Amino acid sequence: MNIRLYNARILTMRSGENIFRGEIWIKNDHIAYIGTDEDIADAGPAIPYITWDHQIDCGDDLLMPGFKNAHTHSGMTFLRSYADDMPLQEWLEKKVFPYEAKLSNDDIYELTRLAVMEYLTSGITSIFDMYLTPDTIAESCRDTGMRCVLCGNVNNHTSNPEKMEEEFEKLNDFNPLISYRLGIHAEYTCDEKLIDSVNSLVHKHKAPFYCHMSETASEVESCKKRYGLTPGMMLDSKGLFEYGGGIFHGVHLTDEEIDVLDMRGVSVITNPGSNAKLASGIAPIAKLSKKGLNIAIGTDGAASNNALDMFREMYLVSVLSKLRENDPASIDAGKVLEMATVGGARAMGLDNADVLDTGKLADIILIDMHKPNMQPENNIIKNIVYSGSKCNVRMTMIGGKILYLDGKYNIGERPEIIYENCNKIAERILG
Secondary structure (H helix, E strand, O other): OEEEEEEEEEOOOOOOOOOEEEEEEEEOOEEEEEEEHHHHHHHHHHOOOOOOOEEEEOOOOEEEEOEEEEEEOHHHHHHOOOOOOOOHHHHHHHHHHHHHOOOOHHHHHHHHHHHHHHHHHOOEEEEEEOOOOHHHHHHHHHHHOOEEEEEOOEEOOOEOHHHHHHHHHHHOOOOOOEEEEEEEEEHHHOOHHHHHHHHHHHHHHOOOEEEEEOOOHHHHHHHHHHHOOOHHHHHHHHOOOOOOEEEEEOOOOOHHHHHHHHHHOEEEEEOHHHHHHOOOOOOOHHHHHHHOOOEEEOOOOOOOOOOOOHHHHHHHHHHHHHHHHOOOOOOOHHHHHHHHHHHHHHHHOOHHHOOOOOOOEOOEEEEOOOOHHHOOOOOHHHHHHHHOOHHHEEEEEEOOEEEEEOOEEOOOOOHHHHHHHHHHHHHHHHO
16 A cells, blocks of 8 residues: 655654654555655656555645554553552552463453553553463454564463463464563562573574563562572573563662663663552662663553553653652753664664664654644654643554554454443453
């Protein structure tokens, strides 16, 4: 399909490039051309005639790369606003694990569709999802059109290395929208034998490794009691970060761990909304940024956030860093926007979806600049991070397919059906 997006302002997120007026041409799932209005006018007759399947006048609104939600648990939408106002361990043991055990594969398929709808309204074009049934999450994302990187969830209770390796081999060849990374839930949910088995897989496949890490102070202290090391140092001593990867949360990192993560090329995926709501703490984003680590942003799941909203997360990354450092200049809005787009793509291994450029995947969003929260236009990037919201997302395109446009979804099912199904699941499981 050939799609033309014209009369637009364009923010490519390519390093050093400013916003310009121009248009983008899409052929199937890739960007075929991106250029300024002047480029097109100068080329004139040299531009080949194209039969467009769809043309969108962007009305001088802003085209930019979609946001990457680099840590989430999509199937947890059934727990939204149910398991609230509790510390992490109590929340997991009393309100999460017992109810998750009642979920079926079909439940998670449906609950993931609900999450996808919310991602699309927030301009999210890819997710890094860790949850119980990767097969059905992959099917749900394929059927709705969401780009999804799945993360292994090995732990003492619901998954194991053998199963993860099967998923790794199967789902990396399942669909162009789907990929898979090796990982464990966390050090504290895996015994040492299990961690060693996963380490063997990491080295067998020479693959990056991911896990929840250093989310709470109690997690760090319990790891030190078990191993005499902090979580990052223990996992690195096993060799798990030899091929890079990423950690989710990273709230309570030591300087020594930060040095190791930097040396290994490990991304830190911060989840400020969830960490604040669970009183886990504020990640040292300014320190990580100055060190040069790749930082990405995730919403975490709807049970601990409760919104799957990248605008809110960007705002929180910025203001919580300023609060933590007692420095209003601790982190710049442009850097935060980079974390939500380019940083997420790097953390997830989506090198072909990081910026807008010829040959890159057509994962594009259209931001409405004609809303009052975007005026005046003193600084568009700062407007997006500090005052932007989901109301500004006019269009979300993934792989050249428009899945959300001016409030309407194109995901293969009517929203009302998904809402009804998910409410029935919540009623059945939560009573």
